[in-house]
Amino acid sequence: MDMAMSMLPWLDQPVLLHSSRDAGTCKMTAEQCALKKSYWLFWYEADHRYALPTVAFFLVAIGLFIIGHMASGILPRRIKQHSLLSRVFAGFRFLSYKGWRIRGWNTQSIGVFFLGAAGLVFFLAMTLGPRPYYWPNTKKISYGNSPPIATRTGYMALACMPFLIILGAKANPITALTGISHEKLNIWHNWVAWAMFVLALIHTFPFIVFHVWKGDLVAQWSSGGIWVTGVVALIAQAWLTFMSIPWIRNRYYEFFKATHLFMALIFVIFFFFHCDFRLSSWDYFIATAVLYTLSWLYSQCKTYFEHGLRHKARLVPESDHTLRITIDTRMEWGPGQHVFLRFITSGMHTLTAHPFTICSVPQRDCQNQLVFYVKARGGLTGRLMALARKNPDIQVPVLIDGPYGGIPEGRVGEFDRNLAIGGGAGAGTTLSLIEDFIRFVPVQAGREMKVIIATRDPGMRAWYIQALADLAIRQPQEKPVTGLSIHIHETFTENTVEQIGTNIKTESGTESIRSKESGPSTIELFNIQFFIGRPDLPVAIQNMADQEGVSVGVVVCGPSSMIHDVREAASVAQSDILSGKSGCARELWLHSEKFS
Incomplete structure (x- = not known):
């Protein structure tokens, strides 16, 4: 084993798990030694001063969401319906829903920006707070070859790595503890990646400045080792970070998927060699490997052992x-x-x-x-x-x-009023919500669900109604489903409507044209109405939110513009609840689904 480790390139010998923390005897003046060993500058404790607080910052943030998730699940329904607590929930939901749309792009919510700002303040304070940034070295006096600002940012970047990797995993402990699905954690995977990349750059350039001053930059590079591993890791990290920019990733998604894992492996391997077991640096690789391996094995076991190869x-x-x-x-x-x-x-x-x-x-x-x-x-x-x-x-x-x-179990039947919205292929998502709602109707009398579909596809009506007919076979109904209504808004041109010849109920009235796609029984059973033009989603949400004392659940799956309109209307409803406006719902909950 020792022989195998000694043959590994770019590692100091003998290879250990941790390097020594013995700083030796300081031979400078007492004042100079005090500066070198001061709390924020002592190299031999840098991992404790900067890496551990970074871990603590992430854990505190995750812990707050765990507390919120547990409180939401544990608190009795009658307590959650209390007006004071309803306002507290409305405040958090407002922060979670409120965002902006800029040139066809949806921004993150205010809450996400607040948490991101907290991270920015933390990293700026830890990076720029302690002074000096460079050792006051002279040609005769040397405090060390690692500039303090480079040391601290290197360990903070290292501490980001376990969270970066786990936030990108489909099955991960953060989702299990907070109830936040992996696709909603992906924004934090991206932002932590940017934080780690910027910290890596701040870690790199002070070394270049220092060795240019010292006059041995070329010699350092020619010696290989830490410089080569660092540069390769930084190039791989830059590739991963920039290729994950949404408009690049979405445009070249297949290429992104094919290269992302490979470049991530290159990054981790060379970063591992670059750290060269300094202080406790390899502990973070061990933690990353354990957490990611468990997450990966969980998903693989579900794929190959629970679901199998038979599908x-x-x-x-x-x-x-x-x-x-x-x-x-x-x-x-x-x-x-x-x-x-x-x-x-x-x-x-x-x-x-x-x-x-x-x-x-x-x-x-x-x-x-x-x-x-x-x-x-x-x-x-x-x-x-x-x-x-x-x-x-x-x-x-x-x-x-x-x-x-997905939607937490029982949520569809929990609210007095439910609104399911689907756009394009997202219309298919509403089918499972309709079927789940029908199951609650016999035992949850008084519940209502309105479904709004918007489509440009002239053929959508046929397959959607057929899917409802199949649903009616699975969930037999002798009369129209109580409390359910489905509005299908077809946004293609009138010329296209004339070509397909279907039964359309417009905003101004009804045209009694025989439907070619389905018999009237399915349409009547599910209370289906057809409209021409885009639906006014903010008005639909506001109409539900203006019903005094009711609880409203909204689910949306569709294009980004639709999701923004729904989020904006939901945030307005939270403002009304928060301000105690009379005649409004006691709560409005929103779930958005991005896959279709």
Whole structure:
């Protein structure tokens, strides 16, 4: 073992877990020694002074969300309905929902910015607070070869690594403890990556400045070792950080997926060698490896042992733009949850898993079926649509990882008024909510659900109503579902409407044209109405929020502009509740789903 470790490149010999903390005898003046060994500057305690407080900052932030999650689950319903506590929840929800839309891009919420600002203040204070930034070295007196600002930022960057890696994992302990699904943690994965990258740059450039002053920069680089490993790690880190910028990642998503894990591996390996077991630096790699391995093994065990290799996905083109994927399974899931599917087909897509929101709910005492309605774009979905068109009803082997995220159990039946909103392929998400709502109707009398769908696809009406007809077979109803109404807003042109010849109820009246897609029984059973033009979502939400004393639950899945409009309307409702406005709902809860 010792021989194997001694053969590893770029490591000091003998290889240890921790380097010594013995600073030796200081041979400078008492004043100079006091500066060198001062609390914030002592090199041999730098990991304790900077890495551990960074870990503590992250743990405190996570702990606050754990407390909130536990309080929300433990507090009795009658206590949560108290006016004072309702206002407290409304305040936090306002911070969580309120954001802005700038040039087609949704900003993060105020709450996210507040927490990000707290992190910015922490890192700025720890980086720029202690002085000096550079040792007052002379040609005769040397305090050390590591500038203090470089030392501190290096250990803070190191302490970010376990949280960076875990925040990017689908199954992770933070989600388990806080109830925040992995896709909502992804923003923190990105922001921690930027914080770590900036800290790494501040760690790097002072060394360049110092060795330029010293006149041995070329010699240091030529010696290899710590400089080579540091530069390679920094290049890999820059690639990972910049490729994760949303507009770059989304445009080149397949390439991003194919290279991200490889570059992450390069980064971790060279960062490991760069740290060279200084002080407790390798402890952070051990913590990262343990946490990530457990998270990875959990998802792999669910994929290969719980779900197995037996699943096949049936591909059916429902319209020119929508693909239906169905998978027979014995697994269980809840409304609004998503899974990652790895389609075993030829090509690079076999190596990557993609998220899809489930549009069905599990059935009691019978074979379950995962159903997905997917908008065919480029990449994987375009390839699957091409396969389905070439061979309708084709079956493709698939691996399932999940389920993840979704709406907390029982939430659909908890609220007096429910509003489900779907845009484009996000319309499929509403199907599971409708079916879950119907299950509560017999025992939860008085509950209401309104479903609003917006689509540009002329063929959407046919497959959506057929999906409802299939739902009616699974959940038999002898009369129209009490409390349920579905509004389908078709936003394509009137010329297209004339071409497909369907039954349309407009804002101004009803045209009695026979529906070609479905018999009237399904339309009447689910109280379906058709409209031309985009729905006014803020008005729909405000109408529900203006019902005094009720609780309102809103779920939205659709394009970013739709999600912004819903978030904005939900934040306005929180302001009304917070201010104690008369005649408004006692609470309004919002869940947004980004996968479709």
